Amino acid sequence: MKPGVAPRVLVIDDEAQIRRFLDIGLRAEGYEVLLAADAAEGLALAATRSPDLVILDIGLPDREGHEVLAELRQWSQVPVLMLSVRDAEGEKVRALDGGANDYVTKPFGIQELMARLRALLRVRATAGAAEAPARYDDGRLAIDLARREVTLDGAPVALTRKEYAVLALLLRHAGRVVGQQQLLREIWGASHAQDTHYLRIVVGKLRQKLGDDPAAPRWLKTEPGVGYRFLAEAAPDRDH
Known part of the structure; x- marks a missing residue:
């Protein structure tokens, strides 16, 4: 992520309503937004468009979000915020142990989500997180x-x-x-x-x-x- 360039956020979620909601909210805050409706499209965008942050739903139609996260972590350390309707503690622990940086349960408030995204991007900028070579x-x-x-x-x-x-x-x-x-x-x-x-x-x-x-x-x-x-x-x- 370069100074003065809008952070690029990739949203991987199969619910069209959630994608529209996040697209509008993120663009209003100045983010560039990439949208994917399933795991295959999301991983392809992650590989080719180098997002600064990924919002990943756990319940996807073609693969579970945990599997997507595991594959992503094999070649990228991009911050990942997991979304899910599952609020059990074990589900959150599994996501965080699997390499997610944060976890938000649906339904969620857009302002809380934005605050979490800003925090993740600040940490990444401060740490100067280097991407693994593609x-x-x-x-x-x-x-x-x-x-x-x-x-x-x-x-x-x-x-x-x-x-x-x-x-x-x-x-x-x-x-x-x-x-x-x-x-x-x-x-x-x-x-x-x-x-x-x-x-x-x-x-x-x-x-x-x-x-x-x-x-x-x-x-x-x-x-x-x-x-x-x-x-x-x-x-x-x-x-x-």
Whole structure:
């Protein structure tokens, strides 16, 4: 988000009335608004239009909002405010633990919502939150996080959901060690934080598919007893 430029807010909600209500309210406050009626359209807009904030409904027709949030978090740290008619504490905890920045229950007041949006945008501006690279390409390995595509020497690499999630998380922290427990918690869940054999199996298969020798790694380096590091030899391409 650049100074003097209207913040861009993406609204993903299947209720036309809610979309109209938010479109009018947000534009009146000076925001640029993007509207999506389902998960597929919302993720496509998030990938191509780089919103500064996302308002995400939990109950979508094609996928649950929690799934959308999980996929979004694989390649973006954009602030997400979840909307839902479900007001149970467990539902809110699940959303926040899944990476949401705030949670508002329907029906809601527009002024309260605006105050929450301003707070999220202030935090983001103060922290100078850096977006994860949308693309990485070193001439051999190319990873497009927005499109969930991985190619090696121009040929597609077929990865399982867990293999892709591990690779994406390591890329988001390129050059830094990511601990085994963090990888397990974020990808398998808190109850699997000690199941390091899951991680060894997935990283082993990733290396096989990428042709990455663990004794002389080009991309995936093991830090014994600690975790793993993505070796970014070339600067990732930024697609903004």
